[in-house]
Structure formats: C-alpha cells, structure tokens
Amino acid sequence: MARTKMKESRKRGSGHKPRVTNPDDDKRDDLLQKSDMKNQKFEAYYEKQLAIPSDEWCKFLDTCREPLPSTFRIAGSRETAAVLTSVVQDTYIPHLTGVVFEDQPIPPPMALPWYPNGLAWQFNVPKKALRRSPEFKKFHAFLVFETEVGNITRQEAVSMLPPLFLDVEPHHFVLDMCAAPGSKTSQLLESLHSSQSLLESCVPPGLLIANDSDYKRTHLLIHQTARLPSPAFMVTNVDASIFPSLYLPPESVADSSERKTRPSSLLFDRILCDVPCSGDGTIRKNVGIWKKWNAYGWQWLACACFHLGSRFMGKPNCSSRLQLRILQRAMRMLRRGGKIVYSTCSLNPVENEAVVAEALRTVPGFELVDSRPTILRDILNTTSPRFLMEKAQRVSVGVIGLQQKNLAWLGGHVYSSSGTREGKRTAEEVAEVYDVKKARLEGDEDVLMASATTELPMSKPTDSEPSFTSTVRTRSATKEVQKEKQQDSGTGEYVFKEMPYTFVSPGDPIVENCKQVPSLWDFPSSNLLVRNPAGEPTRSLYLTNDIGTKIFMRQESGFGRRDGGDGEDGAERVPRFRVLSEGLPVVLPYIKPETILDADVPALRVLLETYYPLLSSFGEAFRRDVGGRPQGSHVVRFRAGGTVDGASDVHRRLTHDLVLPVWRSTSSVSLMIDKKAKSALSLRVFGEDFTVAGRQARSGMDDAREPDVPETETETEGAEGVKAGTV
Ligand SMILES: C[S@@+](CC[C@H](N)C(=O)[O-])C[C@H]1O[C@@H](n2cnc3c(N)ncnc32)[C@H](O)[C@@H]1O
Structure with missing residues (x-):
C-alpha cells in the first residue's frame, strides 16, 4: 500500500507541477526527511545502552539515518546458484561498470566480501x-524475473548472518x-543440500523443520522455500515456546540400552531462534521508528521484565x-x-544479551562461545579470541552485567546471579561487548543490526517436554487457533483446514505405473505421501526422506499409512502424473x-517461444528422438556449450x-515450467x-509496467500446506 502511494506521488511530481502538500503526509512514515529523523x-536510551564513545555517537546516528543499500542473495540449488552467479559476474557486471546516469557515475553491484x-x-x-x-534496466528485469521464480531473494545483508553462523x-x-x-x-535449506549436484542424489540424510506460530505466515514460508523442494x-505451525517433542521409533535410538524401553525424542544439531522482537534495529529501512519509538514499546517481549519488577513494568505478564x-x-x-x-x-540489549544471559542462568549445561565464521571475524575485526574464551567461562557474569546496566538506567535494583552487585571488571567486559557492535558499524553498517549470536552446546532431554498431542490440545483452547480452523458442519468440532498427509501404499499400481515414464529406478516410493486421508494418489505426490518418514509415522496426530494395495489390476496405461x-x-x-533426452539450444528456443x-x-x-518416445512425461537435457543462435554478444x-x-x-512437446520461469530462463x-508472455508484454497486450523486485514479505502466491518435497 505504501509503495503504491509512493508511485502516485512520483507521478504527480513528474508532471513538473508544484507538489501539493497532502495533510495526511504528516502521518506517513515513509516521507520522513533526514532532518526529521530524531527521537530524543x-x-x-541507546546512548546509555550501547556505550558508544561520544565522538562516535554522531556517526552511529548518521548511519541510522542512511537508507539501506539493496542487497540480494542468489539462492536455490548449488547448480542454479553457480549458474546465476556467473551470469551476474560475467554478463551483467562488465556492462554495469562505468555507467553514468544524469551526469552521476553509478557504481556497479558488488559481491558482499564475507558471504x-x-x-x-x-x-x-x-x-x-x-x-x-x-x-541497469536489463539488470533490473533479470532481478525481477529471477526473484519471481525464486532464484534470487531480496534479503538484508544482516539477515544472512545467523544461518551462516x-x-x-x-x-x-x-x-x-x-x-x-x-x-x-x-539459506538453511541450501546448506542442507550443499553436497547436491544435478544428477546426484539430492536427498540429504538430515532434516530441516521450519516453524512459525502464525498460520498465514507459514504460507509465505512455503512459497519462499519452494525453489528448493526438499x-x-x-x-510446522505451533508456538515455538512449547514446540512439541518429536519422537522417533525405538529402533532409531543409537544407544542400544534405550532401545527397548522408550522411543527417543528427536534432538537437533542446529537450532535457529530468530525470535519476534521490537524490530528497532530496522530503523534504516523502517524510518517510521524515528517517530514511534519509546522505551516501553519493546518491553512486552523482553525477557527481563520479571527482573524489572512490577514497580517498573506496571503489569508484569509472564507471557x-x-x-x-523460545x-x-x-x-x-x-x-x-x-x-x-x-x-x-x-538493538536492545534487553532483547539480546539479557535474554541469552537469563537463558544461560536458568538452563544448566551451556556456555556462550563465539561461533562467527572466521571470514566474518576477520572482516569485522572484532573481539580477540582470548576475550571470547574468557567470556565463555564467565558468561553469566558478563551478560548479567549488561542486565544490570539496563536496569540501573531503568531505575531497578539489580544484582548478579550470585547476588552481588556487578564490579568494574564486568563493566569493562560490557564495554568490550559493545566494541563488537561498534566494529560492526564501522566495517559494514548493515551488520550493525546483528544481535547476540550464541552457540550453546549440550542439553539433556527431559520428560516434562511438551508432546505433539499436548501442544495441539493447548493450542486448540486459544481463539487464534480456532480462527485458523473450520468448524465441521456435521460434528460441530473444529478441524484444521489443511488436508492430512498420508503415506501411499507400497506397490500402489498408480505410482508403479508413473515410474515407467520416465523410467525411475530405485525410487524410494515407500516415502511418498499424498494429501488426502485415504492415501489416494490423486493430485500431487510428495516425497520425504527416511528420517521424515520415521517422524511422520511416529506422531499420533493424523499421519498414517494405508496398509496394503487396493487390489487394482495395475492396468492404467497413460501415466497420470508428470514431473514438474x-x-x-x-x-x-x-x-x-x-x-x-538430449536437445540443442534451438530446440530450447522453440520450447520457450510457443x-x-x-x-x-x-x-x-x-524430432526423431522425442517422436520415438511414448506419450507422457520426459526429461530433456541441454548441454553446456551449445551455441545460442541470434543471441546478443553476452549471451552467445x-x-x-x-x-x-x-x-x-x-x-x-511442451515445456513443463510456468510462465514466469520461462521468461526468466529466456532472459538468462x-x-x-x-x-x-514476453512478446505480449512488449507489444502492450499485457500490463507492460516494470514491476518492482518483490520483497520476501509480500510474496504469497503458490502457497500450499506443509510440503516435504514434490514429485
Ligand atoms: C523476526 S520474524 C522471523 C523472520 C524469519 N526468521 C526470516 O528470516 O524470514 C519472527 C517470526 O516469529 C513468529 N512468531 C511470533 N511468535 C511466535 C511464537 N510464539 N512461536 C513461533 N513463532 C512465533 C512471527 O510470526 C514471525 O514470523
């Protein structure tokens, strides 16, 4: 909405008429001038909290007032990413170097050195x-199309850091x-698939579970990850703070002594807690924060409120x-x-260091260590390893010190976890922690927004963890969940709108038949799921890996396997499914x-044109090759090196x-990719x-306006339910 308004106001301006001031402009956050970017x-608050030396404080504020540069990440499988990187580097960068626009030199895009x-x-x-x-127009079109098909993600530099860590x-x-x-x-998914190449197995033995408590936002999540079906x-869609324990069948337990006694709960090797927060670190992008920020806005989220006490918080709320x-x-x-x-x-230490400190204090067996990749450490030129080691040993003192600092300023009486007031040494450590932030600011202002990044090894499972069923029960009591559900007209009970996943029977004749064209061998059809309670292969087939199957089969909540075939004669001749x-x-x-099938580049052009x-x-x-194949789904390979007739110099x-x-x-013969993917491919x-579609757009039959590069947040198209890889 804001974007549309921006366009309208630009249009008014482009007619060279004096701009009429709209009284509503005052309420608009996106029209803030630099001189108005102030908030006492x-x-x-941050002058105290961030302890940035006074001579650098102004620089810090100036940086906060600068707009963020655009950043994007080339995504998708390793193969696609390599191809697109070379397209940017070899095709576009040479043409974007030395560009002058309206007498201003325009710098070419540059690769972020630490990624x-x-x-x-x-x-x-x-x-x-x-x-x-x-x-740049051509480059912009490239970005638009590749973003639409999901090969490029517009993502802030700083948001790329946590998965790297x-x-x-x-x-x-x-x-x-x-x-x-x-x-x-x-990003995490790409790392999970990092050993994949075009023809090798792309089924990693590991697993990524992505959760969000907001049902609608999980659809964004599914769309965002659709480029790398895995x-x-x-x-999953649950409250992370009561994320259910997922159980594996007893035979998966590594320790044989536990095998017979109980199923094991799944423990994770890596967990990302990119928690909801006040978001004031996005001030460079969301300039409205200058108008709205106040010291109380973030407190509903902050963990430290129970330390602050009712005197300060007014109404302390455990939730x-x-x-x-989380x-x-x-x-x-x-x-x-x-x-x-x-x-x-x-930016707020109460949401960062204080949360980590309190978590370390309350859950035994963890320590804080530096997990930044070496490359990043060098570039940011931050804290010495010696300090980090020391910090690891005394972390609760160091970070509780930060809490004291917050609370001292807020007027609370604060003591360390040992009950003593923090001393000078802690204050020095605190300063060092903030030196890290300062260095980030100098090195690359985007990185400034990186918050406490923590590596916490070791944990013991406990028996008091929420289980999948208990979580569902808890959630079903909330209004929010009821909104996400539909009332069953027959029983009056609330049911989830999503269709359940059901395993297809082994040897299902329809699936067996699809395996003939194209010829599939050694295909793990016992890991195939469909989205209907009967397990009928009717629409899409979904593939999970062995660990996914174990998890699905083990949970009590509606996943199931259809036992035995339906006794069909397997006579279906035309395969019902096709590879997309x-x-x-x-x-x-x-x-x-x-x-x-092998094909040449002119064949690709024919497939794209019609x-x-x-x-x-x-x-x-x-023609001979494909003509000799049966009707149905096939796969065609176009080999590298093929000459592209009629292409410009850079696309030969x-x-x-x-x-x-x-x-x-x-x-x-038709290409089984959607319109946007065809356009992106043709352009690439x-x-x-x-x-x-491209020809129509050029001849004005379509809306030929240049679209913006979509932002992740606004993409909704193609959303589906939980998806474990599509066949
Ligand atoms: C900072 S955003 C996450 C951004 C995301 N990691 C990314 O990189 O695109 C925080 C997310 O937490 C979700 N959220 C809020 N409360 C939650 C809860 N109790 N459990 C799980 N997710 C929650 C919000 O819906 C929001 O999508």
Missing part, C-alpha cells in the same frame, strides 16, 4: 537509474523456530517472556555438542540416464547444463524474453 528517547561463494550482492543505485538507464551440514537435524517469511530458512524439509521461553525451549531440544543461534533485529520443474531436482537422480510446439517445429535429431553460449521436464503428447539464456 531513542537517542537517550561464501560470492552469492550475496549489494548495490546502491537510485530507483530512477535502475528503471531508466539502459544498462549455524554452519549447517547435510546430515544435521535443524530447527528454525520462528521461520516465516523464510529468507533464513531457505524431501528433508517440513513446515511477555516470549523470547526467553530460547529455553530450544536449549532443551539441542543435541549434545549442537549449536543454537539466537538473533533479533533489535519444482519436483525435477528430487526425481532426477532416480531417472535412468539413458531415458533422458506453448505447444508441434513435433515438426524441431530439428531432425530431437549456453554456459551450463540445463535439465527440464517436458510433456510429449500426440503431435506436440538468450538475453531476451522470447516467450508468449
């Missing part, structure tokens, strides 16, 4: 130049406790300790030697290589192997959108 309470494999980029280009300079590997069990809209989740990925409770729950679900990263987008592009990475490793190109439109080799050669699904019908390979 904010400044007074691995050059996948994260930053640019500071005025929107006008992005849309009007011929060089977690250092996820393919065998890890990972939990993202507050995950929506999912930009960090998609059999090792689940989305206000959400951040702390972190504590995470600590109880962590495997020995695992890591937790706790992050917020707030989103399912291809999952299925590809199981497709017999000799059944993959919806249902006739067999006769293709060159002889491809296919730089990477492309593997795409097609559907062969009686007389035509040929430097031009040859598709029907």
